[in-house]
Amino acid sequence: MTESLADAIARAGGALPLLRNAQARPTIFPVTAEFSNWRSEQQSWRESVALLDQSHHMTDLFVSGSDALRLLRDVGVNSFASFPVDRAKQFIAVNHEGYLIGDAILFHLDDDVFDLVGHQMVIDWLQFHGETGGFDVTFERDGNSIVRAGDPKLYRYELQGPNALALMEKVTGAPVPDTKFFHMATFDLDGVVVRSLRHGMAGQPGFELFGPWSEGDRVRDALLRAGEDFDLVRVGAKAYSSANLESAWVPSPMPAIFSGRDTERYRAWLPATSAGSLAGSLASDRLEDYYVTPYDLGYGRSVAFDHDFIGRAALEELAADPPRQKVTLVWNADDVAAAQRSLLEPGLPAKYIDFPKARYGLYQVDRVLVDGRDVGISHDAGYITNEHVFASLASVESASAAPGTEVVVVWGEAPNSRKPAVEPHRQVEIRATVEPAPYSRFARESYRR
Template sequence: MSVENVEQAIARAGGAVPLLRNSPIRPHTFPVVAEFTNWRSEQRAWRDACALLDQSHHMTDLSVSGPDAQRLLSDLGVNSFASFGPGKAKQFVAVNNQGYLIGDAVLFHLEDRTFDLVGHPMVHDWVQYNLETGGYDAVSTRDDNSFDRVSGPPVVYRYELQGPTAAAVMEKVVGAPLPEVKFFDMTSLTIAGCAVRALRHGMAGQPGYELFGPWEDGERVRAAIIEAGQEFGLVRVGAKAYSTANLESAWIPAPLPAIFSEQMKGYREWLPVSAMGSLGGSMDSPNIEDYYVTPYDVGYGRLVSFDHDFVGREALLEISKHPQREKVTLVWDSDDVTEAVGSRYRPGLPAKYIEVPKARYALHQSDKVLAGDKLVGISMDAGYLANEHLMVSLATVDPAYSEPGTTLTVVWGEDPNSAKPAVEPHQQIQIRATVAPAPYVRFAREAYRAR
């Protein structure tokens, strides 16, 4: 039986929007333990002590190597590769011909001509398609996340250590002072007799290290970290808390990939519909392009470099002269949130369920942000911050409404309700929200993002 591709599925559903809004495909899953203690305490750990997060299972790895590996990535990425040598990593960003975002992931330059792209698979698919169809002298191997992998464990383990005591834990487990490593640079360490690569990084906007190596070494390395971390308040973090880490660092995890233009028909015919996610939220435009964002809209403008030719360069050059939206944190009004939650305990049709700590119920969440009756942006990822006692979302809004303190409205819930499995009968409501900086947490904004 042939596999249905995205182009065929769009024709069957009568358009890209109805296909994605009613898609049965799940929101992103973190296939690890939900909670080791409770998600509130686990969120607190990366602020007050040291959090250990297991990244081994929820991300896709695409390894690309060969003489043309860097040329392929440079042709597709908005990033500069001028000084991107082995031992470095970067947030790789790809756009379509019109300058709209396809996706992003962390790109590791491991050795000469050898790269590893790690993250959500939207950008992996695009890179793999161009490798297979573009005549590049390179090869790739792919390791899907543990939910989608056909069989066997991951190829690589990945652990994240972050928080104020992360460096102390690292020094104890390594048994020596840590080498000076610049942000997003890598070094090699030895833990429990195992060779470990360490990336200077922090998912929640706190001091941190991403550690990775062969899967067969993973348990031994993890046990050593846990033992070393006991005196420094190390807490293992489960899937629930981990899913909210991006809200503090202000990384928007899954904007809708801009792959529905006529120029990308060949890609849609190559891409299986199972690779697409679901579209959820109060945005109800029938035009799929109204859900697109540019790199500037979601805070990636600083990564765009025009020192090389790449897909979408001319369009982005024009967009850069007039950035359309800015990334902000929206702090939801606590009384309005309480009212929405309370509607489930009263007779009548309730508001859409607000799940905590992460409230996203589709892979590509797109909720309308209003100033009065005017649409001024899209809220794209919402959740609860136990450290702040607040519900927040990451959004992109028109510059005129991006000043901290501005009062806006998030429209929560769908009208009409879609057929997604995660959508129950509900009424659409409005929740007041106040614009705040992104990242919202001062340390993440002034220390982490300043690097």
């Protein structure tokens, strides 16, 4: 019998000991790590066009039935007042206290048929409420290639960069229709029908192409042939995992499922394998200190009080004066170099800082200080070749969110946990400067254009 999350927490003596010492590895992208090198691959989505394979690392939850839209409306903070077929949106869910469960991309594929794509946190939450809430819905789940037996149901390719539009026009042999942000269109590509979502994953012009897995090789090969004229670069897992740092999307904040109203039933339903792992310098005994709200991550524009949903009352209180804002922290180059140099010096070194992405748990939560006082938490950290900076995405108090504010990121754990990615190390303080999120001016000004 599969162990439940509730049983695993009881066995470990609490949620935080379970997460701190989890043996699960950080997020794995089961595709080629580098096709050339991750620095050049990062540059491709800024300078030419990048091809990224999204077919393997995300979960698809196909939701269908007469109550599918009602379920999505009851669980999601988003407005569904106008959500016709061939649209998509960032679906966001919170618990009753208004803390974030997670987010994923929701595709409206057909009448009463939806596909929720992303990390499993919000997907699990939606499926739980659908199965236990008396909804007339049917679920078809296609896990990622780490847990799935056999091929994916769909291929999913991403084209990103200034040459993406010209490449699409060449490979389809026709002008690309003027498709709005997060709208879908259908193309004929090398004799097969391809659906496309218009968006920009790394803040650049982009198309997400998807269709039946059996046609995936044909579509990819056609893109590669046409892409020779546009300096197309295939992007591997290392560069792909860092793309969010440019668009300022936080991929895996700690889900607020370990405390709060009505979460006991959920933890009894959820397999322990979905728990995840917690990394970072924050060492609070209070679970809520690790959670974030939609406002902390810049999702306030997606919260719509035009319907009842789980957590509405809590978010209505927060909306008037959100306590935190999402920012980019640009880490001090000398301090980053000193932390890495400590591995070449006698004594206990700093925690190794991996490049291009430095996350060593699924949920990365590091302390952010101003004058020795905690003012927020730092999430994903990594190197952005296109900006020549090492940076992290963070949620900080509004009073400390102005660009140019000097802060300190505490890097490393104390005491060291037993996670596989954690070696013996000491904590260090790394100076950082608050900058806007996204950090890239192009991404800030053009992402939704």
